[in-house]
């Protein structure tokens with residue numbers, strides 16, 4: 321299965337995003353590569369999230385999120401938001417609130433402000449389908465590719 325793992329990361333083109341979530345006064349964010357557009361009208365994105373992530377609880381309760389596009393120079397941000405259980409995870413980066421109330425990362429190339437519409441179980445993840453309510457470009461640059469993140473997500477250990 322090791323080869324499948326490598327081929328998935330190297331050949332199935334994906335970007336790298338920081339997904340911001342909020343429930344009441346609590347905000348959080350996590351790095352995600354499994355994000356894709358799945359509808360034109362309405363504009364829908366699907367985010368595949370491990371239901372054990374702290375962010376999943378906030379996403380479920382808050383019902384909104386922002387998808388923040390990382391640039392190729394932002395490996396440290398990808399790494400930081402790829403960790404869980406940090407004392408003050410949101411101290412990294414400059415965060416403001418979007419139209420939906422989701423936290424948006426000002427250093428990102430662009431963001432998509434979303435409302436959760438529904439979710440579908442997908443193996444060990446939940447596929448959360450979100451409607452894009454607003455979108456803005458914030459900075460210039462080229463989007464980061466998942467294939468450039470190497471072993472950052474420790475995904476090899478999840479393959480049987």
Ligand SMILES: Cc1cc2nc3c(=O)[nH]c(=O)nc-3n(C[C@H](O)[C@H](O)[C@H](O)COP(=O)(O)O)c2cc1C
Pocket residue numbers: 336348349350351352353354355368369370372373374375376398399401402403404405466469472473
């Ligand atoms: C490059 C990269 C891509 C990732 N992609 C996803 C993803 O698509 N879905 C997911 O649930 N977790 C993904 N992760 C893992 C989460 O970012 C990580 O488990 C994070 O610690 C969850 O944070 P939280 O527990 O604070 O919510 C990825 C991590 C990295 C480094």
